[in-house]
Amino acid sequence: MTDHIATEHTDHAEHAGNIVHFFETLTLESAAQVERIYSEDAFFKDPFNEVRGLSTIRKLFEHMFVQVKNPRFEVTETVQQGDQLFMTWNFLFHMPRYATQEQCIRGATHFRLAPDGRVTYHRDYWDAAEELYEKLPLLGSLMRGLKHIARK
Template identity: 35%
Template sequence: MQRTPDLEAFCAFFNKLDKTCTDRLGEVYTAEVSFTDPLHHIEGIEALEGYFQNLYDNVTSCRFTFHERCRQGDRAFVTWTMHLVHPRLDGGRGIEVEGCSQLRFAPDGRVDRHRDYFDAGALLYERLPLLGGVIRRVKRQLGH
């Protein structure tokens, strides 16, 4: 596993990210960034700034614990645990969701492609009052 300054800077930035600094995303992302997660696809730094501003305006807290990191050439993977507190999810209690980010770095060291992989049900659907119980029951029946 290779830890590089660009990858470590990316992880460090996310550990400091909150609603006061979403306008600084250009420090780690290019203007043409493509961001994808199980719930969204976003093109361009302005749209990404808007997405993160909205996200952080609506959460009580969100932080990441980064685990394994691997980089080869301009590609990198990093596993993480997201620690989220949202007033409308799970009664405002803390939620932990495991995930992985696939990154592509531009020649200037910033990220131009970011794709997150995580269980959207564990983050969102299972935490909603009526739908959550149904999804948890189905998962139990399937042996998950």
């Protein structure tokens, strides 16, 4: 049984590297090939979405390229154990209508992997208020004001 666990760990370590590579090199074209990384009935959740299935996950990634300019992920840390992968990242992008400088959202993702190494569960954790809303012109002023009041 120990050999099976070690082999499984090694296999998932390789898959973890493939997942990191997918995110760090994500383009509109590669977003169309999510089936290489996600299983058919994969679950995806972030602060704005909760969906299941390849076609819906593909649409989320493709929509990201419509919403923001030059989106890219920098993976900063990964921890993999068995069929679990945890990844911290910086999401860098430009918001043409709101800011000229590159924006950064810091977050983390918890993945569960199928025996074939594809993602069956993807849950993003990041603070939408701090990482996104505070960077928008009008809403940002309101959010920063509320944060200041809450600190008093």
